[in-house]
Amino acid sequence: MLAFNFFGATEGGLFDINATLPLMAIQVVALTYILNSLFFKPVGNIVEKREKFVSNNIIEAKNKLSEVKKLEADLLTQLQSARTEAQRIVSEAENESDKLYKEALELANNEANASKEKARLEIESQTSAARDQLSKQADDLSELIVNRLILEK
Amino acid sequence: MFFNSLLTNFAALEVGQHLYWQIGNIRLHGQVFLTSWILLGGLLVFISLGTKKMENDPKGLQNLLEFLWDYIRDLARTQIGEKVYRDWMPFIGTLFLFVFVSNWGGALIPWRLIKLPSGELGAPTADINTTIALALLVSLSYFYAGLSNKGWRYFEYYVHPTPIMLPFKILEDFTKPLSLSFRLFGNILADELVVGVLVFLVPLILPIPVMFLGLFTSAIQALIFATLAAYYIGEAVEEHH
Numbered sequence: 001m002l003a004f005n006f007f008g009a010t011e012g013g014l015f016d017i018n019a020t021l022p023l024m025a026i027q028v029v030a031l032t033y034i035l036n037s038l039f040f041k042p043v044g045n046i047v048e049k050r051e052k053f054v055s056n057n058i059i060e061a062k063n064k065l066s067e068v069k070k071l072e073a074d075l076l077t078q079l080q081s082a083r084t085e086a087q088r089i090v091s092e093a094e095n096e097s098d099k100l101y102k103e104a105l106e107l108a109n110n111e112a113n114a115s116k117e118k119a120r121l122e123i124e125s126q127t128s129a130a131r132d133q134l135s136k137q138a139d140d141l142s143e144l145i146v147n148r149l150i151l152e153k
Numbered sequence: 154m155f156f157n158s159l160l161t162n163f164a165a166l167e168v169g170q171h172l173y174w175q176i177g178n179i180r181l182h183g184q185v186f187l188t189s190w191i192l193l194g195g196l197l198v199f200i201s202l203g204t205k206k207m208e209n210d211p212k213g214l215q216n217l218l219e220f221l222w223d224y225i226r227d228l229a230r231t232q233i234g235e236k237v238y239r240d241w242m243p244f245i246g247t248l249f250l251f252v253f254v255s256n257w258g259g260a261l262i263p264w265r266l267i268k269l270p271s272g273e274l275g276a277p278t279a280d281i282n283t284t285i286a287l288a289l290l291v292s293l294s295y296f297y298a299g300l301s302n303k304g305w306r307y308f309e310y311y312v313h314p315t316p317i318m319l320p321f322k323i324l325e326d327f328t329k330p331l332s333l334s335f336r337l338f339g340n341i342l343a344d345e346l347v348v349g350v351l352v353f354l355v356p357l358i359l360p361i362p363v364m365f366l367g368l369f370t371s372a373i374q375a376l377i378f379a380t381l382a383a384y385y386i387g388e389a390v391e392e393h394h
Contacts (some may be wrong), residue, residue, distance in 0.1 A: 013169045014168065014169045014342070015281055016169070016171065017183065017281060017282055017285065018179070018180050018182070018280075018282065019179035019180060019181055020181050020182045020185055020186070020280065020282035020283070020286075021282040021285055021286045021288070021289075023181065023186075024185070024189070024277075024282055024283050024286040025286035025287075025289060025290055026187075026288075027186075027189065027193075027288060028248075028251060028286060028287060030291065031193060031247055031251060032244050032247040034248065035200070035247050035250065036203065036243035036247075038197065038200055038201060038204065039218065039222070039246075040199045040222065040225075040242060040243045040246055042204050043204060043207070043215075043218055043219055044222060044226075044277060046209070046211075046219075046244075047219055047222060047223065048271040049209075050209060053209075088206075112210070112280060132326060133364065137303050138320055138366075151209065
């Protein structure tokens with residue numbers, strides 16, 4: 001049953017090289033062109049399109065991330081400056097109000113002192129006026145008494 | 154009686170017998186073309202089905218084809234280099250697909266059930282004509298690749314480290330196609346013969362592990378053939394400094 005017919009056969013044999021060889025070569029070349037247009041080109045297009053899409057998206061996302069980081073840093077510095085500004089304004093206002101308070105206090109003190117002094121002077125003048133009047137009335141009275149005593153005699 | 158005759162027919166080995174087609178003066182091995190047309194037809198149908206409706210989100214067959222494409226691209230890119238691998242990727246891929254489909258088709262499809270007047274159907278790569286045709290195409294390709302990329306400077310490759318290498322490099326141009334064609338031919342034919350002999354001796358169960366081994370060898374041979382072809386092309390286009 002085993003029909004081995006290796007070398008030296010006039011017909012057939014394992015190493016029987018004939019026109020099958022060039023025709024097979026032509027067939028493979030044709031297959032290359034067919035597969036190129038049917039398989040390699042379309043699949044390559046779609047795969048490379050997707051790869052480009054993915055890498056573009058990655059680049060875009062990276063750009064956005066860096067932008068976000070930049071904005072974050074910006075906002076942080078803005079926040080920092082706003083804080084110091086607010087601190088400055090608060091302390092300024094505190095100083096201002098302190099100054100105003102002191103000024104008002106001084107003004108009120110001065111005014112109080114002035115009116116106290118004025119009142120004291122008035123009291124003094126009124127006291128002396130009253131004393132004058134009193135002594136005058138006493139003079140009058142003594143004169144009257146003297147006159148009456150003289151007259152009765 | 155019927156069972157017995159079926160077995161003997163099924164297990165009969167015919168080596169070196171061909172189905173001859175005579176066209177004018179030339180003679181062809183008909184069984185090689187018959188199987189290759191069936192297998193390549195299947196391959197083309199498979200690929201047309203997979204690429205018929207391609208979407209950005211791959212589904213089903215398209216996924217498989219994209220995986221295959223990626224695999225071939227990686228193979229071509231690592232062997233040939235970033236610069237020119239695109240030009241040669243279809244050729245390398247076709248070699249890989251042709252050898253792979255032929256090997257696996259020859260191993261997986263029970264061709265022996267189809268009786269021919271002479272010879273028998275089998276892997277097209279088990280015929281020396283096919284493998285020599287492939288190997289010569291590889292030789293032509295690497296010559297063409299070298300000459301078209303580097304012009305006459307391609308021949309610097311022959312004296313590259315020292316001029317002493319010249320005879321060896323010239324010899325290589327002959328040994329490359331020889332080893333390519335005989336490696337593939339020998340492996341596939343040997344696999345078919347081993348499976349055939351085992352089926353002839355023990356028709357049940359025992360041949361199955363050998364058949365699996367044959368599938369493994371077939372895939373490896375396809376990969377080796379494509380990788381070597383790509384490597385030879387890469388060697389030819391490589392710039393020496």
